[in-house]
Amino acid sequence: MATTSCDVAIVGAGLGGCFLALLLARRGRSVVVIEQGPSIPAAGADFLKPPGLRVLARHGLAGLVARHGLRRDLIRYYHDGDPIQDCRFPEGGFLIRPYRELVELIHARCVAEGVEFRFGTAIGDIAVSGDGGGIEELALADGTRLRAGAVVGADGTRSAVREALGIGQLTLPYERLVMRVTTVPLAASVARLNRLYFSSDGWLAYFYPLGPEQARVFVGLPPECDEEVFQDGIPTLADELKKFVTESSDAFDSLQPATWQRIKISAMRVPAYHRGNAALLGSAAFACHPMTGMGMSYTLRDAEILADVIGAADGDRELLDRLMHLRYEPRRHAHRRLIDYGDALAATFHDRDAYLAAFREDLHTQGESTEPVVAARVPAPPPLQPV
Ligand SMILES: Cc1cc2nc3c(=O)[nH]c(=O)nc-3n(C[C@H](O)[C@H](O)[C@H](O)COP(=O)(O)OP(=O)(O)OC[C@H]3O[C@@H](n4cnc5c(N)ncnc54)[C@H](O)[C@@H]3O)c2cc1C
Structure with missing residues (x-):
């Protein structure tokens, strides 16, 4: 050899x-x-x-x-349909x-x-x-x-x-979140602004352009909804999205059933x-x-x-x-x-x-910070065990 x-x-x-x-x-x-x-x-x-x-x-x-x-x-963030925050990137952005x-x-x-x-x-x-x-x-x-x-x-x-x-x-694993991603033709709302929506029910939807013609759509949803929505098809998905996606509905028309890739996170x-x-x-x-x-x-x-x-x-x-x-x-x-x-x-x-x-x-x-993250509601992870 x-x-x-x-x-x-x-x-x-x-x-x-x-x-x-x-x-x-x-x-x-x-x-x-x-x-x-x-x-x-x-x-x-x-x-x-x-x-x-x-x-x-x-x-x-x-x-x-x-x-x-x-x-x-x-990036504009929305919670339960309301815009709650703009995150601005200085010096040429991302x-x-x-x-x-x-x-x-x-x-x-x-x-x-x-x-x-x-x-x-x-x-x-x-x-x-x-x-x-x-x-x-x-x-x-x-x-x-x-x-x-x-x-x-x-x-x-x-x-x-x-x-x-x-x-x-x-x-x-983030057990309450299944991620799905697809690529769609660029809609006017997505061309204007990156919008990230999330909801009290644990849903997430992110719309952003990939170039002059295409856009990416990420949808995160609780596992029990994933089976239901993706079995029943795109009209059901659009109905669910309408509950918390308030300014990107022009992108719904191009969502296709067969093209969603599932990602474990x-x-x-x-x-x-x-x-x-x-x-x-x-x-x-x-x-x-x-x-x-x-x-x-x-x-x-x-x-x-x-x-x-x-x-x-x-x-x-x-x-x-x-x-x-x-x-x-x-x-x-x-x-x-x-x-x-x-x-x-x-x-x-x-x-x-x-x-x-x-x-x-x-x-x-800005990037890396030396400050600890303040999140009183987040449980501490269990001690690290080799697996
Ligand atoms: C859903 C999702 C969204 C994300 N979004 C962002 C984002 O917006 N911005 C951001 O900065 N980061 C993001 N990340 C994280 C980012 O993708 C990773 O940090 C980055 O890809 C890490 O690169 P890597 O080189 O470690 O690994 P990878 O790109 O995973 O490459 C690993 C490579 O190793 C090869 N390999 C594996 N095993 C073997 C083997 N035994 N022999 C030979 N080759 C092997 C694989 O084939 C693969 O090509 C995201 C991650 C996920 C999951």
């Missing part, structure tokens, strides 16, 4: 994996990205908020990603761009910098060193073996790297982000409620820190372990605050005042 080696192996070619690969390749490191899918993943987020845009700008990528994206600077397009741009830059991508290649076996030193070797499903000075698991919520490292996770916390020479990045490390709209921004910042740490260690595994402890592990605190914030929003749908008290405009527009 052939064995090859590289400075850094990254598992997963999503936003986290591709951006980290680019930063490391620019520092002269040899990087191999292993992706089980045939290409860049299609499913992911559409919104890149100002903190993420600032990270890309620091690396000369802001112009590239913004060129064909759509800029918006306002960017709407479908996930795959965004990641493909970064992937193209990676290829130009010499990063090797192995698509359609899953991980077979992961050889972990017994002393907590991390990962020795990756056996790939194509029969080759890969040895790397550092390994990064950017392989999503079911991370094989995390499992091999013996790092547990606590996943708490959960909060996920893990107790450690690295072992020795191996680290977790992006959805392998944390997941939060999508109403925060911040997963990509934090992941980009995390990749920036990881690239600095791996670059500074310069192949010295002991130093890499120490720098991970000092500089990368503290990211868990920032993520915990973000997850707590998402939980606080999710827990206050039924109570407008509580929602407004929990809402943190600064977290959406």
Whole structure:
């Protein structure tokens, strides 16, 4: 069986994996990205908020990603049909761009910098060193073996790297919320403004443009309504939406029954982000409620820190372990605050005042905060157990 080696192996070619690969390749490191899918993943987020845009700008990528994206600077929130709040984004606002397009741009830059991508290649076996030193070797499903000075698991919520490292996770599904998403022709109300509606009954509907012709509609609803509504068809869905969607009804006409994709959403916390020479990045490390709209921004910042740490260690595994402890592990605190914030929003749908008290405009527009989230009604999560 052939064995090859590289400075850094990254598992997963999503936003986290591709951006980290680019930063490391620019520092002269040899990087191999292993992706089980045939290409860049299609499913992911559409919104890149100002903190993420600032990270890309620091690396000369802001112009590239913004060129064909759509800029918006306002989200209007509605509760039980009433407008309750405008969230304004200063300095050019945020960017709407479908996930795959965004990641493909970064992937193209990676290829130009010499990063090797192995698509359609899953991980077979992961050889972990017994002393907590991390990962020795990756056996790939194509029969080759890969040895790397550092390994990064950017392989999503079911991370094989995390499992091999013996790092547990606590996943708490948002049990009262099933998400559905579809793409529709752009209606005039959606072209004018991003509107996010939610209701005391636990429903959510978000309408936003994807470009000059198309729009995305996200609907979140309690599980018992999901079966009923999507079995009975679009007239039933429109009737339900009319109860709390007050200024986007022109988009109802284009809702089609067959095109709704179901998405499961959960909060996920893990107790450690690295072992020795191996680290977790992006959805392998944390997941939060999508109403925060911040997963990509934090992941980009995390990749920036990881690239600095791996670059500074310069192949010295002991130093890499120490720098991970000092500089990368503290990211868990920032993520915990973000997850707590998402939980606080999710827990206050039924109570407008509580929602407004929990809402943190600064977290959406400015980025990371060091303040704890104030949400008296949100139960503390149970202690973390490896699963
Ligand atoms: C419904 C929803 C809405 C969201 N909205 C927003 C938003 O508006 N703004 C925002 O900033 N964030 C949002 N997020 C979060 C955002 O999508 C994530 O933060 C981001 O996609 C993380 O990227 P990633 O690189 O970690 O993972 P992913 O994009 O999940 O990539 C992981 C990759 O690893 C590959 N992989 C998995 N296992 C293996 C294996 N064993 N071997 C090889 N490859 C493997 C997968 O095929 C995949 O390509 C949202 C998330 C959800 C669920």
